[in-house]
Amino acid sequence: MSITIDRISKTFGRFQALRDVALEIPEGKLTALLGPSGSGKTTLLRIIAGLESSDSGRILFGGEDVSSLHVRNRNIGFVFQHYALFRHLTVAENIAFGLESLPRRQRPSKPEIRQRVAKLLEMIQLPQLADRYPAQLSGGQKQRVALARALATQPRILLLDEPFGALDAKVRKDLRRWLRALHDEFHFTSIFVTHDQEEALELSDQVVVMSQGQVEQVNTPTELYAKPESRFVFDFLGHVNVLSGVVRGQKLVQGDAWVSLPGNRSEQEAQLYLRPHEVHLARAPDAHARLPLRIDAVSLIGSEVRIELVPEGWQSNEIWEVGMSHNEFARQNPSRGELWYGVPDIGHLFSGDNGQPKTVDWHCRDVAKACNI
């Protein structure tokens, strides 16, 4: 069942939590609401569920307006951040709660409910814990029970509020994979709220980036990472290296650092954004860039060597990060304290108040003039 969010606004006192949010959630897809705390993502989720009312706007499920439908009758599954398991009921009783709450005519018989619960316990791989109470479970187990409870009535929409926020890293990864598999098997429409970009990009089919009560960008994870449309999205998704300077002639200049920009541009302030994999390091400056950087730290853990650098003779608000393969690292052997030069391959130029960046590609400049700038 698709979900349409039609110009929803919400204020809490003087705080505007959501302003005119319009969004289309496609049927059967896993959508992530991603944003920093206070961006309104949880409020939006609660409004979709009906746990919160909006000041204006409509919510539609499969084209049908449900704005004034009581939560009880929306038939959604909701997984709370802190599980919200009923502490006085056993695991089996928790899972059966939704089925037992159905109106008498729709309610399955007792043996049927027992059977459904047993099946759900199988699904979450915890059949041996049926008679335990929530206090006796680990965090990961609680989250699984919460999921089974939400799915018991076979809702067509599943909403999850920071589902893995309170779990440790290892369990979180397992559960993520498991949720993805579950979703692929049952194909309900799911929305989950998270502030973890990695989680959003890894788990979802579509990511909605939110900031200050508004939608910044909606796209698939791949497209979103490759083509952020605003400074906010750029900053929020992974690390980014920034050269902030002034465009003079065909160069972006700040202190001792400069980068050539093909094409004529008027003199103005501009920022060049570079992902860690879009820059490589060299012993000497390149013909189209001079970015002196001193190595501050080298981190060998992971599939790539991560090198942290501090600008030398120019300034940056944050340290620079450059990724390097282990092979490359062994060959070049950069070490702490040495002076290196950053050589950008692809960059994204923001200038003036213009929200959208322009992509600059120095590689294809040499190969062909077809490179769009």
Added chain:
Amino acid sequence: MANAHRRVGDQPWVRRSLIGTALLLAMFMLVIPVVVIFAQALSAGWSTFADNVTDQYTLHAIGLTLFVAALTVPLNLVFGTALAWSVTRFHFPGRKLLITLIDIPFAVSPVIAGLLYLLLYGRNGWLGGWLANYDVQLMFSWPGIVMVTVFVTCPFVARELIPLMQQQGSEEEEAGVVLGASGWRIFRKITLPNIKWALIYGVVLTNARAVGEFGAVSVVSGNVRGETNTLPLHVELLYQDYNVVGAFASASLLAAIAMLTLVVKAFVEWRQSRPIVSTPEKEVS
């Protein structure tokens, strides 16, 4: 080990003298008076005690006191639960003020509470005069006693529930409503089990106070023996009649109720502090 909790540098004599003083004070101010009540009540022997307790007026006072408590406790149980529910589950203007207002009966002297009710509901009062036209008399009869008792004891249940319900939050109830449960089902299956022991604790305290209330009741009751005399008022009346043994016999009944309350309270506190479950491990593999 006796010294397990001794901090470095604490002088033993300081410890001993502080503990000694506390014990001595408790002895003179708490234990001895209670013992004296029973000693005095039984000073003229068991049969006199029994005669005093089974006296017509004493029996009536016991009956009236229990009757008042039996009405007050359920009323305040419902009122306290509703109040705690509304201030912890809803946000509305004046919510903080309402939480403060709950404490008025604790802050105001019971005698003043009684006087206020007398002024308002008495024959010459605002509402009392109007009610008198319809032949309804609240003051100087049992309804008045119930009213002031309800007033004096109304904070107990709410004050027990509010912090607990605040701490537990409303997530479980939200989970219930998302799962399609009706309001009543949520209350019965989720809220009530979670607040059960705090509720019982509040009821025990309400009951203790309802049985023992003197000040407010004495203003509105009119002290008619055999009609509007509750047990605490009866004690005073007997004492003023120089029937010391009788007064102490009735007082010993009140003391016995108080001690029973303490036992129940201790049990409830112990239950409340226990984790929710400890069923034996059942591993089925």
